[in-house]
Structure formats: structure tokens, C-alpha cells
Amino acid sequence: MGINILKQKSTLPGLHLSLGYTIFYLSLIVLIPLSMLFIKTSTMGLREFVDVITSPRTLAAYRLSFGASLAAGLVNIIMGFLIAWVLARYSFPGKKIVDALVDFPFALPTAVTGIALTSLYSQNGWVGQYLYKWGIESAYSPLGITIALIFIGLPFVVRTVEPVLQELDAELEDAAASLGANRWQTFIKVLFPNIIPALITGFTLAFARAIGEYGSVIFIAGNMPGKTEIAPLLIMTKLEQYDYAGATAIAVVMLLVSFGLLALTNFVQSVFSKRIGMN
Amino acid sequence: MSIRTEQPWVRRALIAAALVCLALFILLPLFVVFFNALNKGVEVYFRSLNDPDTFSAIRLTVITALVAVPLNLIFGVAASWAIAKFDFWGKNFLTTLIDLPLSVSPVISGLIFVLLFGAQGAFGPWLMEHGIKIIFAPPAIILATIFITFPMVARELIPVMKAQGSEEEEAAMTLGASGFQTFWRVTLPNIKWGLLYGVILCNARAMGEFGAVSVVSGHIRGQTNTLPLHIEILYNEYNFTAAFAAASLLAMLALVTLVLKSMIEFKYRAELSARDGSVGAFAGVAAGKMENHS
Amino acid sequence: MSIEVKQITKIFGTFKALDDVSLKVETGELIALLGPSGSGKTTLLRIIAGLETADAGEILFHGEDAKEKQTKDRSVGFVFQHYALFRHMTVFENIAFGLRVKPKSFRPSEQQIKEKVHELLKLVQLEWVASRYPSQLSGGQRQRIALARALAIEPKVLLLDEPFGSLDANVRKELRQWLRRFHDNLHITSLFVTHDQEEALEVADKIVVMNAGKIEQIGTPEEVYHKPVSAFVLNFLGNVNLFHARVEEGKLSVGTAPGVQEPAAKIKSAKMYVRPHQLSVTREPLSVNSVKVVLVFINPAGSSVKIEACAQDGNNFQVEITQDEYKALNLAKNDEVYLTPKKITYSEYEI
Known part of the structure; x- marks a missing residue:
């Protein structure tokens, strides 16, 4: 019974029990609920669906969500790379604590992040008071949203780049140096190309997380329809108005975009890895 | 000076820049939570925590985690056993499906349960007829939390189990152990750190989840509020000290999580490198052994 | 106990690991399965232990079909290439494992287990390491503990997968001779896998030379060295x-x-x-x-x-x-x- 699903017969016990339970629980918790999105969408007319997702308010929300996520992702590439480099390459007092702190945005509940950042970046906040003096609105604005998304996305870049930097063969650098490259040339021509796949992965993970982020953003966002209303919040608003179909339509588009992105990254990364010959 | 590193001043500048980034983006928010919570004195801090609604929010948060984490733990063990120890068709696809909830927005994670169990949802009318309340009640909060934290134990366990291979299990079987004895006496002790690691991360996420829970909760004070939702309510009522006081509890949970996580990583790494080192030292000899035939 | 392998075939995907292999091992013999990597020797050993199932053919233990017997019921002592010692258990607990997992009615008392483990430790000349963990042992010591653990269940057959493969050259030489003497004293039917012809020639009563999933030749060390039946055997056993x-x-x-x-x-x-x-x-x-x-x-x-x-x-x-x-x-x-x-x-x- 069922043994033909195995590519290779095994004598270890428990496959049917463990795999059966895995599929059962997966279906119950993930697959059936998620499929509701598509079932619900299919009950909408195509016209209705297109109307919802192309209404000015929805488009503005998408634009804001993707734009802020992109900006935050780009900032995180630079900042994340810097931190990963320092953690992987140098030793300094307190490094272990700094290394543990990088994961803090993963561990901190998003609501706490939200109110903490808002209090820092609003007009009388510790940071905001200076920024506002320069005419930079750091809260209740797209910039504020971006700041929150930088916070939650930073660990993704650091944690994907750091191990790659650590595992890079030191002989590569020695070889480059022995061939007469200076430190900067070694970095640009030898080290950096090896890190690109990790950077792309880190960026996409941060970006995908940022698109869907809710808790840390809504406090600092301002939530003005058409201006500072992110797509997840728009879903929430539609739900509160009992517009389930509208909420679902927006959600389906977001979901497909994030799945598409992850698939694209996997593809890009596999192409890169093959070329460079790394896993 | 080694050729593998930069000039000292470059090094120092880079370290300084990285530390400034971390301080600005990570330490400062952490600090401001405790500062705002304790701003008006320790007495005010404790008074604002000493509130029946806060207590009931903490209670619901703990209950949610107590249901969600063990369920995802059992699933994690089953899934990683199947995926790490066997080679079957569709395994990569299954792994992708398991990771799916991580790429779903929290709001959408809540939405799908509204679509299932809400008044207009697939099972809504039936549930209403039978007087069962799921949405805007604790069951939906727990369900959404399970969904959000679904892969967190499995993700940690699969690589650990894969790395360990099946040799010790096979050895146990040649020595006459049954499947259950093999799992209990050989597999489980070997994955305990990975397991604990997954549980800690899963728990942190379960207790801190906001978006998904927010969609399905209904925000009824004292009844369907978890601690993160309670923070939002307090904050929106301009009761900042109380909001930050509640937030400080979750911030402490995050800190404890990080400390435990780092400890496990330290411990587990030591265990791993001890084993790898000993195998690696001998593997080289075996590899160089094909000699003596022309 | 004698082992008979009859027309065993094993396919991994598109790779034929074993192709219609037959072999008879008499009680008390020490047999080497010799061949290059990928020749199917380890697969054959694992099939005999029940760790792998054959796609065709049968295995007879003492004339009895072993197909229905699971690994745990075959009473086969298996020594793994990398020893597969339980990392979280002391040496004592490793050796005692096979006794502790016996069904209650067959399980020896704690005192008996203690005696048995010490007897085995004495046999492999490592009495002083009982309370150590595997990571605290040298390669040669691990090898002998793995052997003691396999012997604890009093197996009728002993199977060893590349028993000396992971050891330093001089330790390997020493352990080879030790295994030879050990077998001479115990006379338990034993099969070991190796890719080292010197090892096979020095230790085994009989050598089974394998190549590409087939048996090339079965014979005493003298026969396979001096009267090879194929160019492969000749090449594999020494320079030519x-x-x-x-x-x-x-x-x-x-x-x-x-x-x-x-x-x-x-x-x-x-x-x-x-x-x-x-x-x-x-x-x-x-x-x-x-x-x-x-x-x-x-x-x-x-x-x-x-x-x-x-x-x-x-x-x-x-x-x-x-x-x-x-x-x-x-x-x-x-x-x-x-x-x-x-x-x-x-x-x-x-x-």
C-alpha cells in the first residue's frame, strides 16, 4: 500500500504514519483555508474582480506597498551587507551580543515595533524632532512606512549574506592578492560576485515580508486612503466593511505577486549558483 | 598585517558604521519601549499593568501559544521524519507547501479563516445554526496563530535531521530496537537542541502575532484580546504608558527568546563541530586510499 | 550460521547496483567483499542485514528465507563504516543498547547487562573507556566499541562495512591483524566490505571480488591473486x-x-x-x-x-x-x- 510513492525503498519505519499525518495537518491548517481565497475569487465576476484591483485606491495601496518595500529592501542590501561583513570578518568586543541583536526584529512582536518606531520618529520623538526640523516627515508618511519595513527586513539580508561571507574560501583572497590585486580590487572582482546570489535572496526575503507586513507599519503609517494606506490595511478596511469579495481580490493579487517573486528568486539564484558553481 | 584584511582605519570605520546602524535601528526602538514604559516611574508602570483586561489578554496569549506550539511541534516532528529520512516523489513540492504560510501576509492569514468560518463564510451559516462561535472568538485566534507559526518547528528540524543521516537509526535497528524505541532513544536525543530552538522561535511568534489575530479577533476587551491587540487598543486610546508597559512585557519575551536562542546555538554548534571534526579528520585518509592498480 | 545469497538484483533509479548476484558463505568463514566504489559491495552487505531490500532474489539464513524478517529480528551484527555510535550515550550505554531494547521477557537484569558489557569491553581491550562518550575516543577505539556493541546481541552473523576505511594507515594495519585473531577465537560467520586489496588478502579466508554489480571471482586470497579469472581481478589485486x-x-x-x-x-x-x-x-x-x-x-x-x-x-x-x-x-x-x-x-x- 502506497509504497510506490517512494523513490527508494527504505527499511526505516514510520513513513506512512509521519507522511500521512503531515499531509493531513497541512491540508487542514494550510491548504483548505488558503484555497478559500481562490474559491471566493472564482465566485466573483471577472469584471468585478478587475474593478476592485484597478480602483484608484487599490492601485495607490499597491504602489505604496511595493514602492516602500522596494526602497526598504535596497537600504537593507547596503546596511545588511555592511553589518554582515563586519560580523563575518572582524572581531571586536561585544561581537556576540551584536550578533544576537541582529535577530531582534524577528523576535520583537510587530505591534511593539510599531509603537516604538512611531514614538521615535514622530514630530516630538527622539529622532523625529531633528528630522522634522529639516522638513523631513518621518512619521505618518511613506518615509515612515519605509523605516518600519527597513527594521523588519534587516535580519533577512544579514542572515543570508553572513554565512556566505564566512564560508568563502580564504584562498581566493590570497590568490587574488598574490596576483597583485589590491584589497579593493579583490573585493570588487573576487568577493563581491560570490555574494550576489545571497544578496538577491536576502533582498527578496525582506521584500516579500515587507509587502505583507501589517503590525509594525500601521502605527507609523498614518493610514490616509490613497496616500499612506498600505495594501494589507486596505484588506482590513474592506473586511471591516464586510466587503469580503473586495478584500479577497486584493489579497489574491498580493499573494500571487509574492509567490511569483519567490519563484523568480529561486530561479535567478539557481542560475547564478550554477554559473559560480556553489550550492 | 595579513593580506586578508583591510587597513586598521578602514576596519574601524566599517565596524563603527555597522554599530551605528544597529544602534539606530535596533537598540533605540528597544530602549524607547522601556523608557516610555518607565517614564512616569516604576509605580505607574506596575499600576498600569495591574488591570483585569491586561491580565485576560496575557491569559489568552498564553493559552493560544500553549495550543499552537505543541500542535506545530508534533507536526514538525512528523514532517521532518518523513522528509529527512525518506526519499519520495513530490518531496520538494511538499517542503515548499510547508513553507507557504511564511510568505502569506498576516492579514491574509486572518482573512482565510474569516472566509471559512465568518458569517458569510463557507461554514458560517452551519456554525451559526449550531451556535458555535469561531470567528471573533478564541478558536479563530488560535487557528490563525497555528497557521502563522505552522512551519516554524519543521523548518528547524528538517535540516538537523537531514544532516544527521540515518546511520544511527539503522544501527539501532540492527541491534533489535523497534521503530518507537529507535525514535525515542536515538533520534529524539539527537535532535533535542534543534527541537528546542524551533519551539522557542515558534512560541515567540505565536505570542507576538498581531496582524492575523487582529483580523479574526473582534477586539472585545477582556475576551478576545491578546496582548499585542491590547497594546493597540491602549495606544489608540492615548494611554501611552499602559501601552508601552504592556509592550515592555513582549519586549522582554523577545529578549529572553534571543538569549535562549543564542545559548542553544552556542551549545548546538559545539556539539556539531565536535562531531564534524572527528569524522573529517579521518575521512581524508579514506579518500586517498584508491592506490596500487595501474 | 551460513548465509546464502540467491540471484539478488538491486536497482537505484537507473543504476543497477547489484545484477543477479549469488554467493554462499559457510558457517564460521571470514569473507571479504572486495571491489572499487560503486561495485555494489556495500549494497550487498546492507541487503543481507535487511537495511536495504532487494528488487529480486532471496537471502537464506541457515537455509531459511529471511525476506519476512525485519532488520531488528535478523540478529545480525552490523559495524558501520563511520561506526554510527550513539553520540549522546556513553560507551557503556552504547554497548548496552541492544540488551536494553529487548522485549521485557527477554531483557537481562541490570546486573547481567553490566557483566555482559564489561565482558565485551574486556574482549575488545578497552575496559577503561566505559564512561566516556564516543567523541572522546580515537578512531581505532570507536571501531572496537562499534564491534563490541554489535556483539552484545550475540549475533549469528557479523557484517562490517569498510571496517578500517576511516583509520590512519598504521592503526589500520594493527586492527587488521587484531580482527583476524579475533575471528579465529570467536569463529562467527563474518563478511566485511573493503576496497583495499591488501586488507582483503591479509585478513580474509575467502575473497569475493566485485565489479559493476557483479561478482567477478570468488576464491581464497591465493587463488584470486595468482589465478585471476579476469583482467579486472588481476588489475584490482596489485600492480600489473x-x-x-x-x-x-x-x-x-x-x-x-x-x-x-x-x-x-x-x-x-x-x-x-x-x-x-x-x-x-x-x-x-x-x-x-x-x-x-x-x-x-x-x-x-x-x-x-x-x-x-x-x-x-x-x-x-x-x-x-x-x-x-x-x-x-x-x-x-x-x-x-x-x-x-x-x-x-x-x-x-x-x-
Whole structure:
């Protein structure tokens, strides 16, 4: 019974029990609920669906969500790379604590992040008071949203780049140096190309997380329809108005975009890895 | 000076820049939570925590985690056993499906349960007829939390189990152990750190989840509020000290999580490198052994 | 207990790991499964242990079909290549494991377990490591503990997968002899897998040479070394030189000097294989089969002198001569000499 699903017969016990339970629980918790999105969408007319997702308010929300996520992702590439480099390459007092702190945005509940950042970046906040003096609105604005998304996305870049930097063969650098490259040339021509796949992965993970982020953003966002209303919040608003179909339509588009992105990254990364010959 | 590193001043500048980034983006928010919570004195801090609604929010948060984490733990063990120890068709696809909830927005994670169990949802009318309340009640909060934290134990366990291979299990079987004895006496002790690691991360996420829970909760004070939702309510009522006081509890949970996580990583790494080192030292000899035939 | 393997076939995906393999092991024998990696030897061992299932064929333990028996019921002692010691248990607990997992009615008392474990530790001469963890042992010690653990369940058959593969060269030599003596005392039917011909020749009663999923030859060490049945076996068991023999005017010869050889009416060409120590080195050609070569490398360190020589046609030869011969001939690099086969170990003819 069922043994033909195995590519290779095994004598270890428990496959049917463990795999059966895995599929059962997966279906119950993930697959059936998620499929509701598509079932619900299919009950909408195509016209209705297109109307919802192309209404000015929805488009503005998408634009804001993707734009802020992109900006935050780009900032995180630079900042994340810097931190990963320092953690992987140098030793300094307190490094272990700094290394543990990088994961803090993963561990901190998003609501706490939200109110903490808002209090820092609003007009009388510790940071905001200076920024506002320069005419930079750091809260209740797209910039504020971006700041929150930088916070939650930073660990993704650091944690994907750091191990790659650590595992890079030191002989590569020695070889480059022995061939007469200076430190900067070694970095640009030898080290950096090896890190690109990790950077792309880190960026996409941060970006995908940022698109869907809710808790840390809504406090600092301002939530003005058409201006500072992110797509997840728009879903929430539609739900509160009992517009389930509208909420679902927006959600389906977001979901497909994030799945598409992850698939694209996997593809890009596999192409890169093959070329460079790394896993 | 080694050729593998930069000039000292470059090094120092880079370290300084990285530390400034971390301080600005990570330490400062952490600090401001405790500062705002304790701003008006320790007495005010404790008074604002000493509130029946806060207590009931903490209670619901703990209950949610107590249901969600063990369920995802059992699933994690089953899934990683199947995926790490066997080679079957569709395994990569299954792994992708398991990771799916991580790429779903929290709001959408809540939405799908509204679509299932809400008044207009697939099972809504039936549930209403039978007087069962799921949405805007604790069951939906727990369900959404399970969904959000679904892969967190499995993700940690699969690589650990894969790395360990099946040799010790096979050895146990040649020595006459049954499947259950093999799992209990050989597999489980070997994955305990990975397991604990997954549980800690899963728990942190379960207790801190906001978006998904927010969609399905209904925000009824004292009844369907978890601690993160309670923070939002307090904050929106301009009761900042109380909001930050509640937030400080979750911030402490995050800190404890990080400390435990780092400890496990330290411990587990030591265990791993001890084993790898000993195998690696001998593997080289075996590899160089094909000699003596022309 | 005897083991009989009957027409076993095992396929991994598109790779045929074992192809219709049959083998009989008599009670008390010590057998080596020898072959290059990918030859199927480990797969065969794992199938006998029940860790792998065959796609076709059967295994008989003492004449009884073992198909229905799971690994845990086969009472087979298996020593894994990397030992697979339980990392989280002490040496004592590792050895006691097989006793502790027995069904309650068969399980020995704590006192009996203690005695048994110490008896086994004494047997492998490692009594003082009982409370250590596997990571605190050297490779050779782990090897012996793995053996003691396998013996704890009093197996009827002992299977060892590359038992010395992960050890340093000198430890390996020592353990080989130890295993040989150990088997002589215990007389338990044993099979071990190795890719090292020296190891197989030194330790085993009988050698099973495997290649590409098939058995090439089964025989005593002497038989497989001196009377190989195929070029593969010959090549695998020690160095060998290849002579391409020509047929001229109905005579077969390998040398560069003209002359008469045995009649070979029907043969077009032949490959002759000669072991390095079965070549004589002379300053003048000895016969028609003498080949003129230039010495390219001489290594006089060791019990014999190893010489590499090159013929005019680019063919390379490896020669082993005694120190006395070397001194008598007074050889030096770049000397021109003649090589003559004393004995052809194996030949292939094209008719």
C-alpha cells in the first residue's frame, strides 16, 4: 500500500504514519483555508474582480506597498551587507551580543515595533524632532512606512549574506592578492560576485515580508486612503466593511505577486549558483 | 598585517558604521519601549499593568501559544521524519507547501479563516445554526496563530535531521530496537537542541502575532484580546504608558527568546563541530586510499 | 550460521547496483567483499542485514528465507563504516543498547547487562573507556566499541562495512591483524566490505571480488591473486604490466627482439598481463619476449627495488626486483635494459 510513492525503498519505519499525518495537518491548517481565497475569487465576476484591483485606491495601496518595500529592501542590501561583513570578518568586543541583536526584529512582536518606531520618529520623538526640523516627515508618511519595513527586513539580508561571507574560501583572497590585486580590487572582482546570489535572496526575503507586513507599519503609517494606506490595511478596511469579495481580490493579487517573486528568486539564484558553481 | 584584511582605519570605520546602524535601528526602538514604559516611574508602570483586561489578554496569549506550539511541534516532528529520512516523489513540492504560510501576509492569514468560518463564510451559516462561535472568538485566534507559526518547528528540524543521516537509526535497528524505541532513544536525543530552538522561535511568534489575530479577533476587551491587540487598543486610546508597559512585557519575551536562542546555538554548534571534526579528520585518509592498480 | 545469497538484483533509479548476484558463505568463514566504489559491495552487505531490500532474489539464513524478517529480528551484527555510535550515550550505554531494547521477557537484569558489557569491553581491550562518550575516543577505539556493541546481541552473523576505511594507515594495519585473531577465537560467520586489496588478502579466508554489480571471482586470497579469472581481478589485486603481443608469421611474441615463439596459428593478437615482480631485468635480451626499455625512475627504498621503465612505443612498465639483483646489475636512471616476463599471470586472446 502506497509504497510506490517512494523513490527508494527504505527499511526505516514510520513513513506512512509521519507522511500521512503531515499531509493531513497541512491540508487542514494550510491548504483548505488558503484555497478559500481562490474559491471566493472564482465566485466573483471577472469584471468585478478587475474593478476592485484597478480602483484608484487599490492601485495607490499597491504602489505604496511595493514602492516602500522596494526602497526598504535596497537600504537593507547596503546596511545588511555592511553589518554582515563586519560580523563575518572582524572581531571586536561585544561581537556576540551584536550578533544576537541582529535577530531582534524577528523576535520583537510587530505591534511593539510599531509603537516604538512611531514614538521615535514622530514630530516630538527622539529622532523625529531633528528630522522634522529639516522638513523631513518621518512619521505618518511613506518615509515612515519605509523605516518600519527597513527594521523588519534587516535580519533577512544579514542572515543570508553572513554565512556566505564566512564560508568563502580564504584562498581566493590570497590568490587574488598574490596576483597583485589590491584589497579593493579583490573585493570588487573576487568577493563581491560570490555574494550576489545571497544578496538577491536576502533582498527578496525582506521584500516579500515587507509587502505583507501589517503590525509594525500601521502605527507609523498614518493610514490616509490613497496616500499612506498600505495594501494589507486596505484588506482590513474592506473586511471591516464586510466587503469580503473586495478584500479577497486584493489579497489574491498580493499573494500571487509574492509567490511569483519567490519563484523568480529561486530561479535567478539557481542560475547564478550554477554559473559560480556553489550550492 | 595579513593580506586578508583591510587597513586598521578602514576596519574601524566599517565596524563603527555597522554599530551605528544597529544602534539606530535596533537598540533605540528597544530602549524607547522601556523608557516610555518607565517614564512616569516604576509605580505607574506596575499600576498600569495591574488591570483585569491586561491580565485576560496575557491569559489568552498564553493559552493560544500553549495550543499552537505543541500542535506545530508534533507536526514538525512528523514532517521532518518523513522528509529527512525518506526519499519520495513530490518531496520538494511538499517542503515548499510547508513553507507557504511564511510568505502569506498576516492579514491574509486572518482573512482565510474569516472566509471559512465568518458569517458569510463557507461554514458560517452551519456554525451559526449550531451556535458555535469561531470567528471573533478564541478558536479563530488560535487557528490563525497555528497557521502563522505552522512551519516554524519543521523548518528547524528538517535540516538537523537531514544532516544527521540515518546511520544511527539503522544501527539501532540492527541491534533489535523497534521503530518507537529507535525514535525515542536515538533520534529524539539527537535532535533535542534543534527541537528546542524551533519551539522557542515558534512560541515567540505565536505570542507576538498581531496582524492575523487582529483580523479574526473582534477586539472585545477582556475576551478576545491578546496582548499585542491590547497594546493597540491602549495606544489608540492615548494611554501611552499602559501601552508601552504592556509592550515592555513582549519586549522582554523577545529578549529572553534571543538569549535562549543564542545559548542553544552556542551549545548546538559545539556539539556539531565536535562531531564534524572527528569524522573529517579521518575521512581524508579514506579518500586517498584508491592506490596500487595501474 | 551460513548465509546464502540467491540471484539478488538491486536497482537505484537507473543504476543497477547489484545484477543477479549469488554467493554462499559457510558457517564460521571470514569473507571479504572486495571491489572499487560503486561495485555494489556495500549494497550487498546492507541487503543481507535487511537495511536495504532487494528488487529480486532471496537471502537464506541457515537455509531459511529471511525476506519476512525485519532488520531488528535478523540478529545480525552490523559495524558501520563511520561506526554510527550513539553520540549522546556513553560507551557503556552504547554497548548496552541492544540488551536494553529487548522485549521485557527477554531483557537481562541490570546486573547481567553490566557483566555482559564489561565482558565485551574486556574482549575488545578497552575496559577503561566505559564512561566516556564516543567523541572522546580515537578512531581505532570507536571501531572496537562499534564491534563490541554489535556483539552484545550475540549475533549469528557479523557484517562490517569498510571496517578500517576511516583509520590512519598504521592503526589500520594493527586492527587488521587484531580482527583476524579475533575471528579465529570467536569463529562467527563474518563478511566485511573493503576496497583495499591488501586488507582483503591479509585478513580474509575467502575473497569475493566485485565489479559493476557483479561478482567477478570468488576464491581464497591465493587463488584470486595468482589465478585471476579476469583482467579486472588481476588489475584490482596489485600492480600489473600489460604486454601487447603481436603475431608475426604465425608466431606470437611480445618482445622487440626478433625470434621464434610458440605457435599461435589461430590467434590474431593478445594481451599479456605480468606482475611487476615477475619481470626479469637484464642488460642483454634473454629471448624473443624481451622488451627494450629505458629506466625512468628507480626507488630503492624498501624491501624491494621499484623501477619504472618506458619502452620505445611509449608503453610504461613497473618492475620490482630484489635489492641483491639491483646491486648486481648496477642500474642507474636512463640505462637501457631488457625486460622479460618470467610468468604470465593472465592473458586475453583475440581469435
